Amino acid sequence: MSLTFYYVPMSTSSITEAILAELGTTCERVKLDISAGDTRKLDFLKVNPNGRVPVIVHEGIPIWESSAITMYLGEVFGVDAMLYPAPGPKRGEAMKWIAWGNVTLAEAAGRLSASLPSNTEGAVESNSLDWVPPDQRSEIAVEKAKADLAVCLKILDGGLEGKSFLLDDYSLADTHLQGIVGWIGSMEVDLTAFPNVMEWLQRCGERPAIAKLMAG
Ligand SMILES: N[C@@H](CCC(=O)N[C@@H](CS)C(=O)NCC(=O)O)C(=O)O
Structure with a gap:
């Protein structure tokens, strides 16, 4: 292989x-x-x-x-590792969260990231493809990105209501989404308004594989 x-x-x-x-x-x-x-x-x-x-x-x-x-x-x-559902509705649910994470959640996060000064946490590097020259940035764009992120985080919070993980049991959908939400949390976004997201993020961080990566 x-x-x-x-x-x-x-x-x-x-x-x-x-x-x-x-x-x-x-x-x-x-x-x-x-x-x-x-x-x-x-x-x-x-x-x-x-x-x-x-x-x-x-x-x-x-x-x-x-x-x-x-x-x-x-x-x-x-699938064999019990980290991803076999084909069927649960697989569809995993795909839904993973695609939404990139297309909707990370889109808003990317707009915020591109508007932050290059030397701040979560911001794009000044020579990256996504870099926006400072004279093309605006406070309105920052506020809009933050408002869109709040809407997304509320949806994620609702999706986690009464559950430990997105599909109940931990899956690669959680692994994927925690990476995006961790990045969002490193920017100027207050996650405390989303208690289910906060608790879920902590649970994900306790996974041995993720804890090891976070420890560097
Ligand atoms: N939608 C893509 C985004 C990938 C992306 O934007 N990667 C950035 C780093 S975070 C990159 O490779 N940038 C290269 C560059 O700016 O030269 C994905 O999810 O894979």
Whole structure:
């Protein structure tokens, strides 16, 4: 089995890192540096023409987009490991949260992140593809992103009502979403208004694989 993981520390690829850690899947690791321009080099663009991490290459096939990677790794390695549902409605529920995490929750988080000064926690690097020049940023955009995040976090809080984890039992949907919510919490977003999210995030952080990653 050949599996290669392209990553940048402290980026979207941290989600895939957590997924691989939960699954205990071994792979070859290729570390890239955005500041050094690694994500725009021809060799990497052949792997992901978007010039972004994470990417996995499994048996010679590149798979990019963190949500697709989580669902793929779940399907291939996670079902036997009891970390991803078998095909059926529960699988659909996992996919719903993973896709929503990227398309809706992380979209609002990305707008906030791009508006923060580059040297603050959670902000994009000044030479990243997502960097917005300061003269194109506005307080209105920051407030709108925060308001949209609050709506999303309320939805997540409701989804966790009366449950320990999104699908009751811990799954890779939690691994994926906790990575996004952890990033949001590192920015100027107060999570205390969402008690179910706060408690869930703590429970996720107690998972041995995630605790080990957070300890560095
Ligand atoms: N939607 C993509 C987003 C990936 C993404 O934006 N990755 C950033 C790092 S957080 C990146 O690779 N940026 C490269 C660059 O800015 O050069 C996913 O979920 O995989």
